[in-house]
Amino acid sequence: MGTAETPDGETATEAPSRVKRLEEESEIAADYLEELLDIADLDGDIDLAIEHGRAAVEIVTEEGDGRWLRKLVGRDGEVLEALQELTRLAVQARTGERSRLMLDIVGYRKERRTELTSVAEAAVAEAQRTAGPVRLAAMNPFERKVVHDVVARAGLVSDSEGTEPDRHVVIRPAAAS
Structure with missing residues (x-):
């Protein structure tokens, strides 16, 4: 009998460890971003997911349009790109592995x-x-x-x-x- 593979080409025994690693990346990223929001005195919640084989983190708000958080997106998303890279580096510093984490802020990427x-x-x-x-x-x-x-x-x-x-x-x- 062969070993089952996930859509990402991993064996069934590798998939749980990969999911655990992605969940760990998400948690580290969430901690980092929560500290950033505190420093900037911005209100936002952090949503975590695993999408397309990578950790996905989104800063969301319950306040209408999230106008203050949109400042973290910047013109054409350049601030968002920088924050994503800094978040990936924070994850790498803690895990020792390169992260492919995707960051979104108030639905900009969607x-x-x-x-x-x-x-x-x-x-x-x-x-x-x-x-x-x-x-x-x-x-x-x-x-x-x-x-x-x-x-x-x-x-x-x-x-x-x-x-x-x-x-x-x-x-x-x-x-x-």
């Missing part, structure tokens, strides 16, 4: 994912219509990942080109077999 999905779908349609490459505007790694996922689901190919902060996605029709 909203952005929806916007980017629409942009990617339009670009896919254009690449199919013109049978040529379509270059998108510069994006951060999270945004590029969303676009790459949409493109792959559509059966086209995409690559990231350029260097930060001007790295962007190029979408191409799939090569004929």
Whole structure:
């Protein structure tokens, strides 16, 4: 009898230890972010989850629009990206392992994912219509990942080109077999 695998390709015996490690990452991140919120004198709650094989942490609020927490997102999410990296470093300092943790603040990434999905779908349609490459505007790694996922689901190919902060996605029709 073979060993069962999870969707991430792990054996059933490896999966519980991975989940435990991701839960530990989430808890460390939550502690770090709670301290940050206290220092900044901001009200927010921390939601923890495991999504797509990585720890996911979101700062949420029960106050209407979370306008004060949105300051932690910054223009185009650059403050959020920095906070995510600092949180990953805090996790790494405690665990000794690199973290792929995703941080969201008051639903910014969820909203952005929806916007980017629409942009990617339009670009896919254009690449199919013109049978040529379509270059998108510069994006951060999270945004590029969303676009790459949409493109792959559509059966086209995409690559990231350029260097930060001007790295962007190029979408191409799939090569004929």
